[in-house]
Amino acid sequence: MRDTGHIFERPAEAGVVRGRILALDLARAAALLAMAVFHLAFDLELFGFAPPGTTMQPGWRWLAFLTAGSFLFLVGVSLWLAHGQGIRWRGVWTRLAMIAGAAGVITAATFVAMPHAFIFFGILHCIAVASLLGLAFLRLPALVLIALGLAVLWLPQLARFDLFDPPWLWWTGLQATAVRSVDYVPIFPWFGPVLLGLAAGRLMSRAGLWERLSRWQAPPLARALAWPGRHSLAVYLVHQPVLIALVWTAAQLR
Numbered sequence: 001m002r003d004t005g006h007i008f009e010r011p012a013e014a015g016v017v018r019g020r021i022l023a024l025d026l027a028r029a030a031a032l033l034a035m036a037v038f039h040l041a042f043d044l045e046l047f048g049f050a051p052p053g054t055t056m057q058p059g060w061r062w063l064a065f066l067t068a069g070s071f072l073f074l075v076g077v078s079l080w081l082a083h084g085q086g087i088r089w090r091g092v093w094t095r096l097a098m099i100a101g102a103a104g105v106i107t108a109a110t111f112v113a114m115p116h117a118f119i120f121f122g123i124l125h126c127i128a129v130a131s132l133l134g135l136a137f138l139r140l141p142a143l144v145l146i147a148l149g150l151a152v153l154w155l156p157q158l159a160r161f162d163l164f165d166p167p168w169l170w171w172t173g174l175q176a177t178a179v180r181s182v183d184y185v186p187i188f189p190w191f192g193p194v195l196l197g198l199a200a201g202r203l204m205s206r207a208g209l210w211e212r213l214s215r216w217q218a219p220p221l222a223r224a225l226a227w228p229g230r231h232s233l234a235v236y237l238v239h240q241p242v243l244i245a246l247v248w249t250a251a252q253l254r
Contacts, residue, residue: 020230021081023213026222027074028229034067036239043240043247068123068185069193075127076197079134081210084201087135099128102237106183114182121171122183124236129171129187130194142199142206149195156188 041060044050054060082091103124110118119125137145156173164175173186204210218226228235 019214021210021213022216022218022222022226024074024077024081025226025229027070028232029226030229031067031070031074032228032232032235032239034063034070035236036243038064038067039240040243040247043243047247047251049247049251068190071123072126072130072185072190072193073197073200075130076134076194076199077201077204078197079131079194080138080198080201080205083135083138084205087138092131092135096128096131098233099124099131102233103128105237110182117180117182119181119183121186122181123185125171126185126187126190130191133187133191134194134198137195137198140198142202145195145199145202149192149199151192152187152195153189153192156186 038055038060041050042055045052045054055064082088103122106119106122106124137148140148159174160176161174162176164170164172165177169175170179171186173188173190201210
């Protein structure tokens with residue numbers, strides 16, 4: 001999830017702004033916190049500290065939905081900032097290798113730990129694929145991106161297709177059969193927030209908001225709070241093993 005910096009230019013202007021956007025790092029940090037809260041609740045349920053089915057309650061499901069959506073929305077925003085004025089392929093392949101490698105680790109670890117519900121296409125897998133797919137949509141107008149994003153979000157609610165039932169097509173999210181996985185984030189509907197993020201990135205660039213945000217002189221506290229957002233992939237990979245270890249230790253002491 002971590003991006004290595006942004007080079008972008010306002011349309012119709014010659015100025016180029018370089019560097020990270022602290023507001024985006026803060027947004028990523030907030031999404032990471034929400035994710036950690038949900039995973040802690042899941043772990044507490046897993047070890048018997050919370051009633052079975054706790055994280056399946058509507059409030060917790062909405063938290064999971066909004067957290068995943070916020071991550072993918074920020075993926076779209078970051079794609080625009082990094083490549084809106086021209087695709088930097090070296091950065092694309094470097095970032096893709098990092099995310100795909102991390103996704104492979106997650107798949108392998110969960111297959112060993114819970115083979116009946118392992119993660120074969122979770123949030124990192126979706127981010128990896130969406131980061132490539134999104135490049136094909138960079139040149140589209142914002143209104144078209146918004147319309148496509150909403151369509152991708154709603155299509156799985158309107159129709160499912162037996163054609164996509166073979167397991168090798170489950171990454172699409174359009175299959176009629178149910179899928180069992182502890183983290184399942186298919187392209188439909190989850191590519192929708194990425195497209196909406198691309199639209200937001202384009203509109204904010206046109207309005208000059210990124211240039212203003214890049215000049216924000218944030219207080220030290222804000223910079224400290226943004227630290228997880230600057231290292232979001234590492235935090236994502238580490239936080240759940242740490243939480244499980246803490247909850248497991250508490251369970252042994254009961």
